[in-house]
Amino acid sequence: MGIKERREREKSERRESILKAAIRVYDKEGYHAITMEKIAEAAELSRATLYLYFKTKDEIFIHAILSYSDFFRERLEKVYAGCAETKDDLLKNLWFTFIEFYEKDRPSFNVTLYFHQSEMIRNLPENLRIMLDHSGTRIYESLSKIMAYGIGQGVFRESNPKTLAEVVWTSFLGIIHLENSKHAMSRKPHLAVTWQLALEMLSKGILKSH
Amino acid sequence: MGIKERREREKSERRESILKAAIRVYDKEGYHAITMEKIAEAAELSRATLYLYFKTKDEIFIHAILSYSDFFRERLEKVYAGCAETKDDLLKNLWFTFIEFYEKDRPSFNVTLYFHQSEMIRNLPENLRIMLDHSGTRIYESLSKIMAYGIGQGVFRESNPKTLAEVVWTSFLGIIHLENSKHAMSRKPHLAVTWQLALEMLSKGILKSH
Amino acid sequence: MGIKERREREKSERRESILKAAIRVYDKEGYHAITMEKIAEAAELSRATLYLYFKTKDEIFIHAILSYSDFFRERLEKVYAGCAETKDDLLKNLWFTFIEFYEKDRPSFNVTLYFHQSEMIRNLPENLRIMLDHSGTRIYESLSKIMAYGIGQGVFRESNPKTLAEVVWTSFLGIIHLENSKHAMSRKPHLAVTWQLALEMLSKGILKSH
Amino acid sequence: MGIKERREREKSERRESILKAAIRVYDKEGYHAITMEKIAEAAELSRATLYLYFKTKDEIFIHAILSYSDFFRERLEKVYAGCAETKDDLLKNLWFTFIEFYEKDRPSFNVTLYFHQSEMIRNLPENLRIMLDHSGTRIYESLSKIMAYGIGQGVFRESNPKTLAEVVWTSFLGIIHLENSKHAMSRKPHLAVTWQLALEMLSKGILKSH
């Protein structure tokens, strides 16, 4: 039935708009300042209505993260699919994919980062924690596949692909943590420069002689 | 008079014990779960007494962090002082200093990391934010000095010392973020392994041919 | 739509009932003893609900006062409107209006008196202080108009109407202060007698002809 | 013994200085803002020391008031003693005594006024309440004597002396309440003018001959 489908679609759109509203509020005021009231306001709905779409406040954010993470994973899979063509530039390519992805939707990226902290995770109910864990794990799986490919092709040094994935990805995230911190301190950001050097150092190593 | 000095000492010890108690609570339950009540309990004092030593809850943590950071900086200065003897192993030496420092008092390290998030920073009153900022800045200054030395000695590749400091330090922190997250997810940690590989990759580079 | 109007009306009634509850609590226990808890109890609501209607505790009282003062001013305006008929009895008429008004709702009168103390005023946030000031000022304006009329008509002695208003009104209030004090001391009140004499003394002096 | 007496005297002086400190704090910040801490600071003593001289915070103020009231009563008794010489100017003389007394030490006057409110009285423990009541009563006794004299001498109209005392005294106090309120509202005071008119109005009415 067309009607039923329309209903579904509308419902789905409404959910989506709530997620966007939540992210918007986070971006403007930070997690602490977020209240259901503010999300509702941003979504132009009433507080009570939010509960028709999500059971709890945390659920809203987890869903926002999941959808965002899925999107990221798809992007990584594309990188993997294009590995053959990239070859020597695989690391560089991956790194730029990170950057591009971050730049496209910083608020969502930051929420995701924020919820992946132990502090947040610990306070999540079991079911949400598991969902979050899965989404994180899948990212690493995709990354690991790429690493494994690079190692197999002799592009990357011999090493455990999973661990290598962690090293590269946490290097990237570490820089973002730092820059966010700088931003909050009202200090000048150096994102591009730091990323550039990080990539270089990861690529060729910090030590001059090897 | 000895009495006055004893008083001073006791007061200082009491402050210290409150800071420790706060860290302990954080370690066990996380920031969200912390209440003055719980800190008081852990310190075996009444809630009101805490306010004799610190004006607000955040102040407690900031002071804990400052004292911890100072300690770290001293450690870094020692590394700097011993640069000449280290020479080629400078990066390795630094990295192990990080690890050693982290291992010695994880809870304090984690609190520090936690408060350096934008989320926390944003919600700090001006004065505490500035204190926190200073302490962070000084760490980077010490690190930068070491980097500058390494670059000057031809041990490290030509690069901006400050940026290099950021790259190395955020690599380290990124891994800790990851491991904390794993811990919260009840997953198996690989700290040592990841650190090891990260050091290797930073040292020699990820790419096989250069 | 009728529904919307009903909602509005109910909301307004609920506000009113909270104001009444607050006054009731004040009357029974005095300002010091008042807590949001007690007001809530008296209004048969939860503490949190009160905050849906008023932002702070003081706001509750200020609104009670404002509505009461407005009412008083209307009453004074009626006296003014009827000045012509009253003529020689203007002062007496006014004085009985005071009494009647006081008698009708002592608790509200006393709250108003209480908040007009410097002590209370000083501790009010700017916005509430201004509201309170306005309401007080308007009372004096109405009174002054009446005085001006009386002076113009040659009923009252030549004098500054505003100042005359202050003299008469503070005479009345002074007596109430005294009686309240007696009441609190569990001593016998003499309100009627004192008022009577005060009026007499004021009359013989204020009236031009004797 | 001289030593014992010196001790007594010092103790008494110390008490006095605490009372003064309390009044000073009240004058600067108002009753709400007063804490034992602030009084102690103003008296250059420690908080605990205050309790060596006064059992509770309220006791401090009550004693300040009592001493001030006694002083006032003495002043009134002098007026009474000089009644014969004053004769026709008795009311005027009395009124100026009020003013002079008020002007000499406004803070003390205001504290006294403040504590004579029902709100304060109600929250006083039995014993202090009684002390306060006595002091107030004695003032009225003195005033009544003066009134009775005036009536007896045919200067004042025939009336109940006690009631007349109340009328005159509350007229005066009412004006002070008003002026304090104005002050707190940052509005221009008219104390002198209002007093002047009040006296005039009271005079022409109170005096038998006109």
Place this chain on the structure above:
DNA sequence: AATGAATGAGGTTTCATTCAT
């Protein structure tokens, strides 16, 4: 489906007062 109204459960902070030295 949408919402206005209501609430329970806390958390931070302040202060008068006590007590051991």
Place this chain on the structure above:
DNA sequence: TATGAATGAAACCTCATTCAT
């Protein structure tokens, strides 16, 4: 005598969540 240190008792306010319409 003087005081530093400690505390119990409150009070205000916020917010996620539920419910009746």
